[in-house]
Amino acid sequence: MKEYRKTTDYKKYHCEYIKNYNATIGIKKYISRYLARNAKHMGLIKILDCEICGNKAEMHHDDYNKPLDIKWLCRKHHLEIHKRKK
Numbered sequence: 001m002k003e004y005r006k007t008t009d010y011k012k013y014h015c016e017y018i019k020n021y022n023a024t025i026g027i028k029k030y031i032s033r034y035l036a037r038n039a040k041h042m043g044l045i046k047i048l049d050c051e052i053c054g055n056k057a058e059m060h061h062d063d064y065n066k067p068l069d070i071k072w073l074c075r076k077h078h079l080e081i082h083k084r085k086k
């Protein structure tokens with residue numbers, strides 16, 4: 001009976017941890033996008049074409065801790081870079 005309790009507690013703790021972790025990532029992502037969008041409006045960021053193929057691009061963040069460190073990638077290459085990371 002004691003063993004069982006231990007595992008549930010651990011699971012609960014682990015769940016909370018994951019939830020908080022995801023929330024932090026989510027907030028960082030949100031802030032990065034928000035800042036980047038504002039910077040774009042203020043003319044701080046130049047809209048460029050895809051670095052790889054030169055097609056119409058969207059913003060990509062390599063590191064959400066650096067909101068203004070932006071890469072420009074088209075939909076296809078953007079998805080590719082995200083897939084490669086995992």
Ligand SMILES: [Zn+2]
Pocket residue numbers: 050051052053054055073074075076077078
């Ligand atoms: Zn591309």
Ligand SMILES: [Zn+2]
Pocket residue numbers: 059060061078082
């Ligand atoms: Zn991206």
